Amino acid sequence: xxxxxxxxxxxxxxxxxxxxxxxxxxxxxxxxxxxxxxxxxxxxxxxxxxxxxxxxxxxxxxxxxxxxxxxxxxxxxxxxxxxxxxxxxxxxxxxxxxxxxxxxxxxxxxxxxxxxxxxxxxxxxxxxxxxxxxxxxxxxxxxxxxxxxxxxxxxxxxxxxxxxxxxxxxxxxxxxxxxxxxxxxxxxxxxxxxxxxxxxxxxxxxxxxxxxxxxxxxxxxxxxxxxxxxxxxxxxxxxxxxxxxxxxxxxxxxxxxxxxxxxxxxxxxxxxxxxxxxxxxxxxxxxxxxxxxxxxxxxxxxxxxxxxxxxxxxxxxxxxxxxxxxxxxxxxxxxxxxxxxxxxxxxxxxxxxxxxxxxxxxxxxxxxxxxxxxxxxxxxxxxxxxxxxxxxxxxxxxxxxxxxx
Ligand code: HEM
Numbered sequence: 001x002x003x004x005x006x007x008x009x010x011x012x013x014x015x016x017x018x019x020x021x022x023x024x025x026x027x028x029x030x031x032x033x034x035x036x037x038x039x040x041x042x043x044x045x046x047x048x049x050x051x052x053x054x055x056x057x058x059x060x061x062x063x064x065x066x067x068x069x070x071x072x073x074x075x076x077x078x079x080x081x082x083x084x085x086x087x088x089x090x091x092x093x094x095x096x097x098x099x100x101x102x103x104x105x106x107x108x109x110x111x112x113x114x115x116x117x118x119x120x121x122x123x124x125x126x127x128x129x130x131x132x133x134x135x136x137x138x139x140x141x142x143x144x145x146x147x148x149x150x151x152x153x154x155x156x157x158x159x160x161x162x163x164x165x166x167x168x169x170x171x172x173x174x175x176x177x178x179x180x181x182x183x184x185x186x187x188x189x190x191x192x193x194x195x196x197x198x199x200x201x202x203x204x205x206x207x208x209x210x211x212x213x214x215x216x217x218x219x220x221x222x223x224x225x226x227x228x229x230x231x232x233x234x235x236x237x238x239x240x241x242x243x244x245x246x247x248x249x250x251x252x253x254x255x256x257x258x259x260x261x262x263x264x265x266x267x268x269x270x271x272x273x274x275x276x277x278x279x280x281x282x283x284x285x286x287x288x289x290x291x292x293x294x295x296x297x298x299x300x301x302x303x304x305x306x307x308x309x310x311x312x313x314x315x316x317x318x319x320x321x322x323x324x325x326x327x328x329x330x331x332x333x334x335x336x337x338x339x340x341x342x343x344x345x346x347x348x349x350x351x352x353x354x355x356x357x358x359x360x361x362x363x364x365x366x367x368x369x370x371x372x373x374x375x376x377x378x379x380x381x382x383x384x385x386x387x388x389x390x391x392x393x394x395x396x397x398x399x400x401x402x403x404x405x
Pocket of ligand 1: 245
């Protein structure tokens with residue numbers, strides 16, 4: 001990681017400690033030229049007020065067709081461009097109104113607070129059986145034991161994805177989100193995911209079931225509200241966003257607690273604090289962290305810097321959420337923090353549709369873990385963060401479970 005006069009370069013060492021660079025940038029240059037891995041050029045926005053303004057500014061677009069063209073112009077010459085599945089890109093996160101509005105309406109209802117409330121008993125059951133499976137262990141890696149399978153099982157059950165396919169899907173998405181995977185690996189994972197999702201949709205056509213994917217297939221067939229390409233992309237987005245983010249909310253949340261034992265004790269003593277604690281975990285180590293992207297459709301001034309038209313703006317949500325101008329004592333975990341206006345789920349029309357589900361899953365998984373293992377502790381093995389500009393998450397989270405009560 002280097003901070004030069006001209007551009008900030010995000011290299012492999014950044015991921016192990018992004019907060020050092022973030023805090024320097026918020027102080028010295030809150031809107032800076034950035035070179036992302038794979039040579040993508042943009043403007044990095046690191047302060048809370050600017051990030052919030054950018055995320056909801058209609059002059060900034062997410063339309064993926066034009067973004068693809070702009071990528072050719074806004075890249076360091078000679079950087080390899082991994083190609084993956086154009087047919088998977090026609091989803092709402094890559095669209096502006098009115099297409100965005102039309103697509104979002106199709107799934108909005110399923111993910112509202114009321115829509116996910118009835119899933120809580122099932123999430124509790126999944127969590128309990130995962131905790132039961134490790135009850136006798138001494139040490140475990142909490143990611144495969146709990147943080148990954150809870151959201152993965154839930155989103156797959158919601159959409160109607162067979163249990164046997166879940167590991168394979170998780171493997172492909174980890175490659176797609178990694179900045180260290182080769183272009184060949186990324187291309188292959190993209191092809192595999194595309195083929196898999198297409199097959200899944202065909203299976204719902206021939207055998208409709210009581211699940212969200214069947215509902216989407218029927219919306220497609222029932223008067224052109226959704227094109228085939230959009231159906232494919234929507235399924236991919238929901239599967240990807242449904243688990244790749246929440247696994248890190250759970251794991252990063254547990255890590256934050258284990259590094260602040262007084263906070264863990266306070267939460268054990270008063271589980272009613274769980275919803276507020278989850279908001280603090282979202283803020284403190286935001287699962288979607290460095291590069292939430294848009295591009296300018298006209299010149300836009302951010303924090304006094306004029307960004308020309310047709311350039312990428314990269315919002316560092318993980319930095320905005322540590323801005324002292326918005327959060328007193330931002331580098332401290334405080335599960336009782338009041339007025340926690342974090343941007344972990346974004347802001348504006350693309351605000352995360354899965355937020356109520358992610359919150360509920362994290363409350364159940366973290367609450368269940370704390371209740372069952374009062375002596376839970378880190379093993380002391382050095383932790384390694386994944387190299388991804390989108391996701392902030394650990395490769396593994398080894399813990400000592402201690403006795404069960
Ligand atoms: C959008 C974060 C969980 C589905 C977003 C955005 C963020 C985000 C920051 C906005 C990106 C932007 O504006 O460019 C997170 C975090 C999660 C999480 C931190 C967990 C802790 C989920 C889950 C689902 C989901 C569980 C699905 C079940 C989506 C979808 C969008 C989205 C579909 C696009 C919404 C739109 O374009 O209108 N998420 N998400 N997310 N998220 Fe999540």
